[in-house]
Amino acid sequence: MSYLEYNVKWTPAGLSKVLHFNWALALLLAAAAGVGFLMLYSVAGGDLGRWAEPQMKRFGLGMAMMFVIGMVPIWFWRNVSLLAFGVSVALLVGVEFFGEVGMGAQRWIDLGFMRLQPSELTKITLIMVLAAYYDWLDLSKVSRPLWVLIPVLIILVPTGLTLIQPDLGTAILLMAGGAVVMWLAGVHIFYFLAVAVLGAGAVTAVFVSRGTPWQLLKDYQYKRIDTFLDPSSDPLGAGYHITQSKIALGSGGWTGRGFMEGTQSRLNFLPEKHTDFIFTTLAEEFGFVGAGSLLALYIGIIILCVISALRNSDRFGSLLTLGIAATFFFFFAVNMSMVMGLAPVVGVPLPLVSYGGSAMLILLIGFGLVQSAHVHRARSK
Template sequence: MSYLEYTVKRVPTGLSKVLYVNWALVLLLCAVAAVGFLMLYSVAGGTLDRWAEPQIKRFALGMAAMFLVAFVPIWFWRNIAALAYAISVLLLLAVEFFGEVGMGAQRWIDLGFMRLQPSELMKITLVMMLAAYYDWLDINKVSRPLFVLMPVLLILTPTFLVLAQPDLGTALLLIAGGGIMMFLAGVHWLYFAVVIAMGAGLVSAVFLGRGTGWQLLRDYQYRRIDTFLDPESDPLGAGYHITQSKIALGSGGWSGRGFMQGTQSRLNFLPEKHTDFIFTTLAEEFGFLGGFSLLALYILIILFCVSSALKNKDRFSSLLTLGIAATFFLFFAVNMSMVMGLAPVVGVPLPLVSYGGSAMLVLMAAFGLVQSAHIHRPRGR
């Protein structure tokens, strides 16, 4: 849809935009965040000060950012997509020179009032950039080799910068998110078949290169793979996280031990209980029903996003909404798989539930983009 066609359609303006907000989506986001506040209160031993209160303040700030982004016309975000992507790349480069080191990785930039993790921002700006690219590109050229090369470069550039931090989990999410965007844009399936074949070869190279001078992963990343394949091989070392996580998941049973009654988290057996492994605390205290309820909320968020995208006739808006929905899905799918032992531990937080600043604010801004696409969707007279 051209800009002229976009503007001649009836698009909400001024205060009328409030009427077109997807309020059901807002309520779902609040419900998921409330689950996070509850669990952070629990893992802190019944106090708000340690984790829950800062998280509530961040969510309030994120909600304000969401509405601020939502009320800005979607064409503005399309026009600055390339700039947002370039700034994210520059921030990733800045991490290499000025980044703070934490837990053996250099991933953050200290802004004084908060620590920014540029890789979190890149997950969204990459989706924006690819949506803008495919909105500009003639649909008949989507699968031509020259026009496939550009998005591949857009994906691989930040991926290599993130790998250098090192952050294998985020790098894989960037590749997966970018690949989904290309698929949604209509790139021919043969390209994906080639990538899958290359991926199989890369996995083989990863295992064959272990212990040699050209090994592709760091030693601790190989240990994570070993732990994933056989957690019992080192239950007190590399396998400790996943072993304790499985104990917590299993002990929750059908309905859980009860709020603030989880032994694994209360007795500090479960590491990273307020960040990456917070889902296991939820499952231990509220059981299968609690875990399934959170998953249902996540799925409803995805469905609302997909529904909004399918109703939107603007290609950029539709691709952007679907891309953010796919990225959100990858977040919780990888985290839940990780803590259940279905995937290696890669350090991916549970969206809107795990304690953290950058991930919360960036994700809320991303849903602001979804709302902007929904509010400013061209509507017939």
């Protein structure tokens, strides 16, 4: 084939992929990340280099990775899904042997240039392997007990490895994301009702086991539950985080105190102000309007993913897109509920806004898969 023939044949296809890239989704992701840059600059007291600049570099790298992943045919990601899941599980096992400890938990692996949290990667690879499984499985077998047991075991393996780190928040997200894919694939609702009953029994067992030799949770996790039920019981101890968070949320009012004028964050009353509790800083400085605007960006991202999935005739691509969208939803829903006192405090960052390397990069890798499914979906001529 001559050079001219090569370009005539391949260039239009490559251009078509770029044109079919979901640029609206990329724009909303950039807007949400921009909010994060602004807040990280604020909580650092106007120091760009402390948190905001490293976050910008990671986001730039993540967007480049999203674009490259989006250009790769979706069938490739389906074929490597089991391998990717196996690698992530192996990394979770590796954490137990040579993982780094931080804040009382062993969750990270030092790669030299960054600290990788394998449980973050597993959130995406779990969705991939479940989507590939249900793409392969005949629809008539979806709700048969044996074929339901297999994805349940697939979900339980990384969930168990994450729980022993311990990382209850991520374990909950893994189970929730996996359950959504199973439900979307058509698993009968009876199984979910059975799990709900078992879950109620497990919650009962958690409370009954407290103080016994077979106690199911760590002491600090029980403390978080106590704080959730009654933050005022220990306002200067276990209840300090949520008490200060509520003060910051309430003091913002409708329009906020103004950029870099939040007293809770500037005077260091607010703990973890650049990671898990950054939403309260946003609400204090920009009020209900600012917090609602970020929520609107998140909802816009979810809507674009759902529209893309509904228009996709490929079962794997559709399930993958909806699964990643659901995981993204659980991310911000759990974080916002946590800082508002509607859920116990767990270590779940605010997506694209909280400071963190592996969480942002892996989330953008997930959206790269969404882009791949969108770019390579069948279109009418």
